[in-house]
Amino acid sequence: MNCFGEKDALLAAAACVIIFEESERKSRKRRFWVRHSLQARSIYSGTHLLEDLKKDDCAPLNWGLEYKGSFKNFCRMSSSDFEHLINLIGPKIQKSDTRFRDAVPVVERLAITLRFLATGDSYQSLMYLFKVSKQLISLIVPEVCDALIECLQENVKLPTTAEEWQGIATDFYRQWNFPNCLGSMDGKHVMLQAPFGSGTEYFNYKGFFSIVLFGVVDANYCFIFVNAGCQGRISDGGVFANTTLKSLIAKNDLNLPEASPLPGRSNPVPYAFIGDDAFTLQPHLLKPYAGLHDRGSGERIFNYRISRARRIVENAFGIISSVFRVLRKPMLIEPNKATKVVLACVHLHNFLKRSSTSKNIYTPPGTFDTEDFESGTMISGQWRVDQTNMTSLFPLRKVPRKASASAYEIRDEFRDFFLTSQGKVAWQDKY
Template sequence: MTDFSSHLAGDSYRTISFSYRVGHSTVAGIVADVAKAIWDSLVEDYMPVPTTEDWRDIAAEFYHRWNFPNCLGSIDGKHVVIQAPNNSGSLFYNYKGTFYFVLLAVVDAKYCFRVIDVGSYGKTSDGGTLANRLFGNGLRNGTLCLPEDTLLPGADHLGPQPHVFIADEAFPLRRDLMRPFPGTTLPSRHRVFNYRLSRARLTVENAFGILAAQWRIYRRVIGVSPANAEACVKATCVLHNFLRRTTGTVRYPLTPAADGEASALQNVSRVGSNNAAREAMRVRETLADYFCAEGAVPWQPQV
C-alpha cells in the first residue's frame, strides 16, 4: 500500500490522499529486473572472465598471502535452498527433502568471487554437479586460459608444476584440482599438506560467510521463483566484489543460524568422481614434498 498526497492552492489548502496496491507479480518483475541490471552493470568491471594474466596475478597473491604456490583459487559449492516452485515436480527436489540449486564459486586470495556458476538443479546428483557445469567443462576441456606449468619458488629441481585450484574432500583429485589426502592416520608430510591446503582454502568459506552476513536473503529459504533466485544470487555476488574493492569496511562471516532458523546456503557433499589419475596423485605428492622442504614455513611443525 502506497499513499500519495497533493496540496491544491486556493483560499484554503486542501489535501487529497489516494492509495494503490502493488501486486506480487509486479514486485517479482521489479526484483528480477533490478537484479539483472546490477549484474549487467557491474560484471565487466568486478567479475570479468579471467585472462591468463589474471590467473597469474591470483596465483602470486595466494603465494604471498597464504603460502600456497601455483594456486589459481579456492573452489567450493553451496546448495541455495529455495521455496518449492509451482508445478516443478521433482526437478529441484533432492534426497534430503529440500528444493535447491547449486552455486559453484572460485574465490581469490582476497575473498573476491572470480568465477561463479549458478543453477544446477536439485535433482542432479552431487557427483554430477562439477562435471555438468560450465566451469567444470572448461576445466576438463582446457578452455579456461590457465597459465602454463611453472617452477615452484626455490625448488627448480622439482621441475615445472601445474597451476591448481584447491578444494575440500567433496571434489575430485585432478592434475589441476587439489584436495586433501584422505584418512585420519597420516604421515607428517601428508598432514602438513592438508593443513596448508585447508588454510588457503578458507578463503572460499570466508567469502560465502561474508556473503551470507551481508545479504539477508541467505539467512532463510529463498521464497521466489528459481529464475529470480538465480538472478538475485548473481547480483549479490557481483555486489560483494564491488563492496570489497571500493570500501574499506571489514565484513565478517555470518554466525551460525539460531535454532529453528533455516539458512539458504548449505554445504555440498560430493561433486565429482574420486578416481584420481596417477598424474594428479604425483602433483599432490610433489607439493607435499615441497611444503616439507623448500616451501616450509616456521609455524607448520606444530601440525
C-alpha cells in the same frame, strides 16, 4: 433453413452475447486503481525514506553514533555507490508515467531490490514499507537483478591471459603460502521453497529443495567465476562438470601459465585450483588426502595447508550470506528468479568489496578469518559469529572419486614441498 442460415444465426447470437458482456463490463465501476493503504506513496515514498536516512548520516557528531550509518545499513552501501548504480542501471529499468498512475522511480526500484537482498523480507512486507503493491514488487526485483548482473558483469570474470592468472597465483603464495594456486572453489546448496510442479528435480540429498551456487574466489575474496541455478538433485560431481569452467579446463582454453617448479624444487607442476572432498582430484584441481593421518605426517600437513588456503572461499560465501540475508532463508520465489537473486548478490559482493567508499562498510575490520602468526591459531571472522545456525547455504556432499595417476603425483609434489624449509610455515608442525 439451410446450413449457411444456421451459421449466420449462431454468429449473430455470439456477437450479441459479446456486445452485452462488454457493455456490462464498462458499466461496472472499478472499486479503486490503487488500494487505500498504498495511496500515501505520493506523500511518503521510498525516495523520501532514503532522503531521511541520508539526513541521519549527516547528524551532528554530538548526537551520538547511533544516528550514523542509517543509509548504509539500509542499502548495504554508501550513498555515492548507490548513485553510481542508479546511473548504471537507470536506463535499463526506467519506466514511463501513464494517464492512470505515475511509474515507480528508478531510485525506489533499486532501493526495493537492495532491501529485499539485505533482509529477505517477503514482498508483502516490502509493500507496506515502500507503498508499492507486492505484485509490482515481484516484477521489479527480478528486473533490477538482471540489470545489476548485466552492468556489473565486468566485476566477475575469469582472467584472459597467463599474466593475469600469474597475478592470482602470486597473491595466493604471498598471502596464504600456497604456490601455483589459481583460485579456491566451492559449491553451496541455496534453499528454496518447494517449486510448484517440479517434483524431485530440486530435491537434494539433505532432504530439502535447492539450487546450487558454485564459485571460484581469488586471494582477495573476490569471485572470478560463478555458476548458479543447477538443480539440487544433480550429483555433486555433476555440478562442476556442468560448468563452463570445467569445459574450458578440458579444452585447455583458459590461457593458464606453463607448468613450473614449486619454489626450491625441480619438478614442473601445473597451476591448479583448490577444492574440498566434493570434487574429483585432477591435474588442475587439488583436494585433501582422504582419511585420518598421524600428526606431523606429510598428508596431514598438506590437508592443513590446503584447508588454510580454502578458507578464502568459505569466507566469501559467509560474508555474502551475512550481508545479503536473503540467502539466510528459504527463497519463496521460482528457481529462475532465485538464480537471478543469487547472481546479483555475487556481483554486488565484488562491486562493494572493490569500492573505495563501501569496502569498510561491507567488510569492516574483523570480518574475515585471521591467524595468530605466532601460534597459527585461527581467529574466527565476525561472519561466523553472525550466521551460526542462520544460513541457507549448505555444502555439497563429500564423495570420494577415483583420480588419474598424474593427479596423485602432482598432489604428492605439493605435499613434499610443504615439508621443506622453504615451503613450511612456522606453526604447521603442531598439526
